[in-house]
Amino acid sequence: MNLLSVREAQERILQKVQTVGQTKFPLEHATRRVLAKDIRAAADLPSFDNSSMDGFALRSQDTSASRVTLRVVADVAAGAAPTRSLGPHEAARIMTGAPLPPGADAVIPVEETDFTERGAGVPAPAQVTLTRKVDAGENVRTRGSDLRAGETVLAKRHRLRAQDLGLLAMLGIANVPVYNIPRIAILSSGDELIPVDAPLTEGKIHDSNSYALAVQIQDAGAEPVRLGVARDERAAVESLLDRAADMAVDLILTSAGVSVGAFDFVKEVVESKGNLNFWRVNMRPGKPLAFGDYRGIPFVGLPGNPVSAFVTFEVFVRPAIEKLSGLEPRPRQRTTVRLAEAIESDGRESYLRAVVNEEGIARLTGHQGSGNLFSLVQANALLIIPAGVKSRPASSEVEAWLI
Ligand code: AMP
Ligand code: MG
Numbered sequence: 001m002n003l004l005s006v007r008e009a010q011e012r013i014l015q016k017v018q019t020v021g022q023t024k025f026p027l028e029h030a031t032r033r034v035l036a037k038d039i040r041a042a043a044d045l046p047s048f049d050n051s052s053m054d055g056f057a058l059r060s061q062d063t064s065a066s067r068v069t070l071r072v073v074a075d076v077a078a079g080a081a082p083t084r085s086l087g088p089h090e091a092a093r094i095m096t097g098a099p100l101p102p103g104a105d106a107v108i109p110v111e112e113t114d115f116t117e118r119g120a121g122v123p124a125p126a127q128v129t130l131t132r133k134v135d136a137g138e139n140v141r142t143r144g145s146d147l148r149a150g151e152t153v154l155a156k157r158h159r160l161r162a163q164d165l166g167l168l169a170m171l172g173i174a175n176v177p178v179y180n181i182p183r184i185a186i187l188s189s190g191d192e193l194i195p196v197d198a199p200l201t202e203g204k205i206h207d208s209n210s211y212a213l214a215v216q217i218q219d220a221g222a223e224p225v226r227l228g229v230a231r232d233e234r235a236a237v238e239s240l241l242d243r244a245a246d247m248a249v250d251l252i253l254t255s256a257g258v259s260v261g262a263f264d265f266v267k268e269v270v271e272s273k274g275n276l277n278f279w280r281v282n283m284r285p286g287k288p289l290a291f292g293d294y295r296g297i298p299f300v301g302l303p304g305n306p307v308s309a310f311v312t313f314e315v316f317v318r319p320a321i322e323k324l325s326g327l328e329p330r331p332r333q334r335t336t337v338r339l340a341e342a343i344e345s346d347g348r349e350s351y352l353r354a355v356v357n358e359e360g361i362a363r364l365t366g367h368q369g370s371g372n373l374f375s376l377v378q379a380n381a382l383l384i385i386p387a388g389v390k391s392r393p394a395s396s397e398v399e400a401w402l403i
Contacts (some may be wrong), residue, residue, distance in 0.1 A: 003280055003348075005281070005387065009316065010316060013291055013320050017298050017320045020179055020182050020250055020324055020325070020326070022177060022178060022179050022180065022326070024176065025175065026175060027169060030168075031161070031162065032159060033178035033179070034159050034221070034325050038155055038156050039152065039154040039171070039173065040151065042171065043149050044144035044149050045144070045146040046146060049099065049100040050100060051094045051097065051098055052107070052140065053109040053110075054110050055093075055107045055108050055110045056110070056115075056128050057094040058070055058086070058106060058134060059088070060105050060133075060137075060138070063132070066131070068089075068129065070128055070130075071090050071126070071127050072128055073086065073090045073092060074086075076099065076101060078097040078098045079097075086102070090103075105137065106137060107138060107139035107140060108130055108138070153167060154168070157328050159325075160178070181222060184217045184251045185252045186227065186253050187230055187240045187241070187244065187252070188210050188255050189255070189256045189257035190232060190304060191231055191263070193207040193229045195207065207229055208306055208373070209255040209309045212306065212310055216318070217317075220322070220325075221322075222324065222325065232257065232263035234265045234269060237257065244294070250297070251321070251324060252297055253317065254299070254300075254302065255303070256302075256304025257304065258279070258290045258301035258302075259288045266290065270290070270292050270293075270299055271292075273295050274297075275292045278291050283315070283348050283349045283387075284349070286315070288303045289301065298320070300320070307369075307373060307375075308370040314351075314401070318332075319332075332401055336400075337354075337397070339393075339395060339396055340363040340394065343385070344390065345391065345392075351385075351401075352383040354380075354400070355381070356380060362398070384398065385398060
């Protein structure tokens, strides 16, 4: 059987998924949002020459290597409007961030003068003495030295971090053009599934996938919409998928019910009201992955086994959410690690749970069955063994994702 490669499956999904719409959003709520437009500076930063120290603004030409006393003619606090011009042998006491008086071209820090009173509320002295040459520009932050009006300071498709928000605030941008946050429906399927707070009875298990997937979705920057569990009946699956479609979510994620079991209705229901683009990928865990659309909304049918659901999310859904969110989907960063022991693979592209230590040595966390969630909990990496590879000896290098 010729299974679709992981790469081709990823490409098909990315081709079909479209970035969500955009909006203007208040700055204080825009962290982690993705910029929908390039941001250009409307003004120079800083927008006026100012002092980087508490000290005395002066004219550098008045100073020399020997002792000089200047008359203090002004006192400039941060936030003050510019004062009168400094003439020959005049200085102004100045605070950090205060505008440089016209005529001044440098600032000497208060610590380098004879003025020793430095507490809050201390009035400016009538004169100040210094004993060194001060160069023009010393301790002055000149207008435009950080950035110039017209410069592109943040590019479209960038996810906003704390420092970016700070810069946008400096530029006076109160409302930021950002993409909407994609809403991702999660629905589980299976007669065996019961809610986490219901007591286990014979044959039942707690639905764990919807919890883990919701966190993966949030972590990818999207909003999970948890729709609960569909029983293994055609009508139940259809009604839950219809709920998702009625809510106009941006992506529908199901888990389980896409294998070859007698009660696996998900594919059939999707085909009845949409299309199945592919089913089954050459990977382990996660072979029975389905992709298509349901009533025009992209649909990814994840396998039910918890490790398969987690790994296929990372391989296929995270990049899709990145594109939905407005980000440029980029291949995830890989690290090269060295195997502590020989490993075997079955020839499919495999994602093996492992612990990588500080020296970059990787050891599998135990049984690699796709239902063994604990071995994923113990892992801090997934080793990626390419398709066609059946084994790797101890000490060989393989690529890994840190998780
Ligand atoms: P299926 O694809 O329906 O054959 O399910 C494959 C395996 O995953 C079965 O052992 C299911 O019990 C298990 N499974 C399915 N859905 C979930 C879920 N939401 N949480 C935990 N395990 C699940
Ligand atoms: Mg099932």
